[in-house]
Amino acid sequence: MKLSEHFTLEEMLRSETAEKKGIENRINAVEVNNLVRLCTKVLEPLREHFHQPIHINSGFRCQALNAAVGGAKDSYHTKGRAADIPMHPGWLAYIRDHLPHTELINEGTWIHVAL
Ligand SMILES: [Zn+2]
Numbered sequence: 473m474k475l476s477e478h479f480t481l482e483e484m485l486r487s488e489t490a491e492k493k494g495i496e497n498r499i500n501a502v503e504v505n506n507l508v509r510l511c512t513k514v515l516e517p518l519r520e521h522f523h524q525p526i527h528i529n530s531g532f533r534c535q536a537l538n539a540a541v542g543g544a545k546d547s548y549h550t551k552g553r554a555a556d557i558p559m560h561p562g563w564l565a566y567i568r569d570h571l572p573h574t575e576l577i578n579e580g581t582w583i584h585v586a587l
Pocket of ligand 1: 549555556585
């Protein structure tokens with residue numbers, strides 16, 4: 473299922489940890505809508521500006537998956553409001569200066585962004 477032109481629900485739900493541990497990573501309609509918003513307002517404009525595909529390292533996490541990966545309790549990942557994407561030159565600064573965000577964290581090799 474497409475969330476926006478270039479992003480799918482499947483890539484937002486995919487998780488190696490979930491597969492290994494047999495966690496279903498179920499999402500509800502409200503959380504899907506939040507993902508649509510994140511894709512439309514942040515990820516698509518970022519992709520468009522840099523003309524580069526964006527790999528989703530981690531998108532939505534149900535409570536069980538979030539706990540399994542050691543995520544912060546009430547992480548925006550559990551609400552469909554956050555994504556972790558690889559660090560590329562210019563991406564962090566572009567999000568900071570030009571795109572809406574509630575959280576923007578430099579994690580070293582990746583960027584955590586939430587809306
Ligand atoms: Zn994150």
